[in-house]
Amino acid sequence: MIQKIGVVGAGMMGAEIALCFARAGMETILSDTSLEIAEKGKEKQKTVLDKNVKKGKITEEEKEEILGRVTPTADLKAMADCDLIVEAVLENLEIKQGIFRQLDGICKESTIFASNTSSISITKLAAAVEENRKGRFIGTHFNSPASVMKLVEVIPGLLTEEETADKVSELLAHIEKEPVRVKDVVGFGLNRLFHCFYLEACRLIEEGVCSPEDVDKICKYGLGHPMGICALLDITGHDLNQSVDQILFEAYGDRFRPSPVIQRMVDSGRLGRKTGAGFYEYEKK
Numbered sequence: 001m002i003q004k005i006g007v008v009g010a011g012m013m014g015a016e017i018a019l020c021f022a023r024a025g026m027e028t029i030l031s032d033t034s035l036e037i038a039e040k041g042k043e044k045q046k047t048v049l050d051k052n053v054k055k056g057k058i059t060e061e062e063k064e065e066i067l068g069r070v071t072p073t074a075d076l077k078a079m080a081d082c083d084l085i086v087e088a089v090l091e092n093l094e095i096k097q098g099i100f101r102q103l104d105g106i107c108k109e110s111t112i113f114a115s116n117t118s119s120i121s122i123t124k125l126a127a128a129v130e131e132n133r134k135g136r137f138i139g140t141h142f143n144s145p146a147s148v149m150k151l152v153e154v155i156p157g158l159l160t161e162e163e164t165a166d167k168v169s170e171l172l173a174h175i176e177k178e179p180v181r182v183k184d185v186v187g188f189g190l191n192r193l194f195h196c197f198y199l200e201a202c203r204l205i206e207e208g209v210c211s212p213e214d215v216d217k218i219c220k221y222g223l224g225h226p227m228g229i230c231a232l233l234d235i236t237g238h239d240l241n242q243s244v245d246q247i248l249f250e251a252y253g254d255r256f257r258p259s260p261v262i263q264r265m266v267d268s269g270r271l272g273r274k275t276g277a278g279f280y281e282y283e284k285k
Contacts, residue, residue: 002112002171006031006079007086008099010041010072013116014088016146019045022069023147024175029079030072038072045070048147080106084171086140088116091243096120097128100137104129112164114140118191119247122157122184135161138168141188142177144236150178153188186251187244195248195256198241201229202259212279234278238265 003026007018010032018030018041032038049063058066071078076099079085085107087099100113107113113133115125118141126137139155152172156165165181172179182189201219204210210218216228233241241262248256265271265278272278 002083002167003027004082005029005084005086006082007088008032008076008079008103009088009116010038010044011088012044013142013144013146014086015041015044016048016144017086017088017116017142018070019048019066019147020142020175020177022066026069026175028070029082030070031076031079032072032074035072035074038074042067042070042072076102077106079103081108082111084112084114084168086114086116088142091118091120091240091247093120093124096125100125100128104133109133110136112136112138112168114138114168116140116142119187119244121186122155122160126157126159134159136164138164139182139184139188140168140172141182141190143190150176151190152177152179153182153190154179155182155184155188157184187248187256191244191248195241195245198229198233199245199256199259202261205230206259206261230279233262234272234280234282237272237274238262238278239271242266 005021005026006029007014008031010030015030018028022028030038030041032041046067049058049066052058053060053063085103087096089095089099096115096117103113113129113136115122117125117139122137122139126134129137137157138160139153141153141155143149143151154165154169169179201215204215205212212230216230219225219228242258245256245258249258269275270277273282276282
């Protein structure tokens with residue numbers, strides 16, 4: 001039975017993924033390269049929960065109980081007895097594989113390894129672990145922001161056991177997510193749809209058909225999206241968007257050709273909310 005969770009990577013995605021499990025009553029270890037970064041991840045969780053308190057969704061007491069289930073650390077050895085570990089670090093094959101190699105030598109044999117990769121092959125990532133671990137290696141691609149969005153893509157690799165996929169899907173349903181089984185192909189399902197959509201939005205801007213503001217109005221008032229695509233891209237970060245574009249372009253060709261609009265954003269350092277500017281201007285924190 002999956003009871004104790006580890007999350008590697010305390011950035012926006014990792015912190016919110018860990019929060020999803022902690023809210024469901026599960027003990028959660030949140031790890032990063034330094035204790036300071038891991039603790040900042042827990043501060044992000046507190047910010048999310050404070051908003052929920054303000055909206056009357058939870059009480060102050062419930063917020064403290066949830067945060068009490070999260071332990072920040074800079075030591076992967078703290079995850080030795082976790083039942084499931086979700087990796088949520090940079091979208092880089094070598095970095096991800098390096099983390100899984102370390103964990104493979106630390107964790108108990110029954111631990112399930114999961115990657116939150118948005119585009120990299122699960123089978124390729126699983127090559128980093130020993131043969132007896134490959135059956136318990138799977139992809140769990142959470143949708144951002146993970147504390148709000150219901151979708152999680154469940155991606156079995158070539159050697160993933162059916163029992164692993166079933167256990168992980170049941171766990172995701174338990175934490176009130178909607179697991180969707182997806183084949184292990186580059187970009188999976190969500191990103192192939194999302195990047196086709198947003199690249200066309202960038203073409204509209206590049207060709208002067210619409211401003212970013214009007215593209216977002218089309219998304220919200222014409223397509224019923226909760227927020228505009230440009231505002232969403234500013235949240236996810238244009239450096240990440242560009243790196244995923246490149247992976248998809250190399251796999252599928254011209255339909256995913258990286259956008260000059262995004263390239264200029266990255267070249268100018270306008271990466272979105274995290275730098276204070278993207279399609280829109282933001283107050284720097």
